[in-house]
Amino acid sequence: MFDSLGQLGGAFLGFMTPHTLFNVIWATFLGIVIGALPGLTATMGVALLTTLTFTMPHNEAIMVLICIYVGAIYGGSRSAILLNIPGTPASAASTLDGYPLARQGLAGRAMGISTSGSWLGTLFGILCLALLTPVLSELALTFQSFEFFWISVFGVVVAGTLAGGDPLKGYIAGFLGLWIATIGQEPYYNYQRYAFGYTDLAGGIGLLPALVGAYGVAEVLQAMRGPVVKAVSSKLDSVVPRIEDVLKYWRTIFRSGAIGVWIGILPGLGEDAAAWSSYAAARRASKEKEKFGKGSIEGLMAAETGEAASVPGAIIPVLTLALPGSAPAAVLMAAMMIHGLNPGPNLMVESPQFFYQIIAMLVIADMSKLLFGFVLIRPLIKVLLVPRERLMPVVFVLCVVGSFAITSRVFDIYVMLVFGLIGFVMRELKFNMAPLILGLVLGDLLEKNLTRGLVLSDGSLLPFFTRPVCAVLSAMTILSVLWSIPAVNRSVRAAFTRRRP
C-alpha cells in the first residue's frame, strides 16, 4: 500500500518539471481545439501526435497523447453547446441539452456543467483504473494463447455488435481490419502475403498511416462535402462551474461515471456509446424527465461525465489485456508499442512504474483540462469560427507529415490516401469504423495466438472451448452475434415480456 503510494508520488514528482508542464499545457489546449473543431476527432488528434512525438522520450510522448485524448473528448462539448454540432462523435449526446441551454442565453453555465461533469468523470475513471488494473493484470497473467485468441475475437465481435449502427456491417468491417493486418510478411516463414511482388506492401500496412487516413483524410473529405455550420449567437455568462449543480446531481455523476468506465472497458465501444448510455440512464432515473432535450442540466452532466469517465476506462484493457476500449485508446496502445512499451498483462511485471505514471498523466491532464475550462473560452470560440476552407488544407498537410514521420516511407502517404478513401466510402455506406480499427490493431495478436494455440494443442480445438475463461468468452461472443440477429433478439425479448406478470 505505502509502496504503491510512494511510487505514485514519485510518478507525480517526475512530471513536475517546467518542460513537462509546458508540454501538458500546449497538448491539452491543442486537444481541446481538435475536439472543438467539427470534423477533427480525438482519434485523429492522437494518431497525428503519435507520429509527431515519436522522437520524444516515451514518458513525455505518452503524456502529450493522453493530454490530447482527454482534451479532445472534453473539447467536443464546446461546439456541441455553441454550434449544435458535436466536435467529436462523443459529444453528440451533449448537443441535446447543451445547445438548448445556449439558446436560452446560458452557454456559459452549460460549459461550466460540461467542465465539472467532465472533470469529475475523468477523476472517477482514474480511480477505477487505479483499483481495477492491478486485479485484472493479475488475472490476465494466467491466460494462455487460447484465452488471448478469444479476447481478440470477442473484442472485434463486441465492437461490431455494440459500437452503433448495423452489427452485420460491423462484423464485416472487423474482419476486413483483421484481413488487412495479415498483409505483408507472416511470422513463421516470412512469406509475403498479398504483396504481389511489391517490397513496400511486403512490409505490411502501417497502423498509424492507416489510422491517420481513416480518421484524418476521411474527415477532411467529409467536412468539405458537408454543409457549412454556423455558430449560434449566444450571450456568454459565467463559465465557472457551480457547486450546487454538482451537489444536486451527485447520484447522476456516480451513475454516469460507472457506466462510462464500464463501456470504456468493453472493447472498441468508446466515448460516444458511453455518453449516450449515461444520458439514457439519467433520463430513465430522473425526476425531471420532461426537461431532457430542452436544456436539462442533469442530461448534460450525465453525458459529459459518462464520456469523460470512459477515457480512463478505455485505457484499463490496454494496460491489462492489450485490448483497446476505444478508437483513440487503440492509437494510444500503438503509440506505447512504438515507444517500446509492452501493453498487456506483462506491463505490470516488466514496468510497474509505468502504471503509476499513467495514473499521474491522467490526473495532470484532467487538472489541465479543468484550468482550460475557466480560461481561454473566448479565444476558443474564435477558433471555432475559422472557416473549414482554411482549416482543412492545413489538417491535410499535417496528415501527410504524420503518416510519413515514423518510417519516412512515401508509401505510407499512399496508404494514408487509400485508407482516407476507404474510410470515407465506408462511412457513407453506414459502416462503423471502430471494428475496422480494432481488427487492424488486434490482427497480429489474434493470428499469433490462434496458431500458437493450435500448435500447442496439436490441432485440437477443444482447449479453445473447454478452458474456463475460453468457455465464458466463446459463449459471450456467440451470444453477442446471436443478439444482433433481429429474429433472435425479438424472440428473446418476447419471451421475457411474456414472463412478466
Place this chain on the structure above:
Amino acid sequence: MADTPDLLPHEQPAPPRTDLWIAAVFFVFGAAAAWLAFLMPTYADQKGQIYTAPGLVPGFYGIVILLLSIWLAVRAVRQGALRPRGEATTAGQPAGTSDLRLALAAGLGLVFVVGLIGRVPFWLAAAMFVAMFTILFEWRAGEPWAPRARRIGEAVLLGLVTGAAVTLVFEKVFYVRLP
C-alpha cells in the same frame, strides 16, 4: 422525444439496394482473399505444420467475409432490394452536401501527394496546396476584383505561414523528417 436517443449518422440504415451492392463487392473480395490464401505455400515439404501455413488465417478471414456478405445480400433482398427502383432506394443525399466540393478536395489532395511532394521542397508544396485549396473553395463567381484579390492574398499568406510553420515546428522542434 423517443426513449432511445436519435441515431448517429453512421447508425442510419443504408437503402437495401445499396446493401446488395456492398454485399456483391465483399463477396468478390472475400472470395479473392480466400482463393489467394489457398494458393499460398503450406511448407509441408519443410515439415511445416498446417496450423502455421501462411494462408490459413487470411483464408479464414476471406471465408468469413464471404459468408457475411451472403448474409448481407439475403437480408437486403428480404428488405426489398430487388423491388422496382424507387421503392428500395429511399435515402437521398443529405441537404447541403456537394459532390463537386468532395471531388475538388480529393483531387487537390491527390495533386499535392502525387504531383508536388518530392518534386519541390516540402514547405513550398504545402504552401502551394494550402493556397490553391483555399482560393478554389472560396472562389465566388461574379465577385468584385478588390475583395477577391484580398481573399487570394490571404490564402497565399496562409499557405506560406503553414509551409514555414510546419517545416520549422516539425523539423526543428519534433525532429521529424518531412517528405
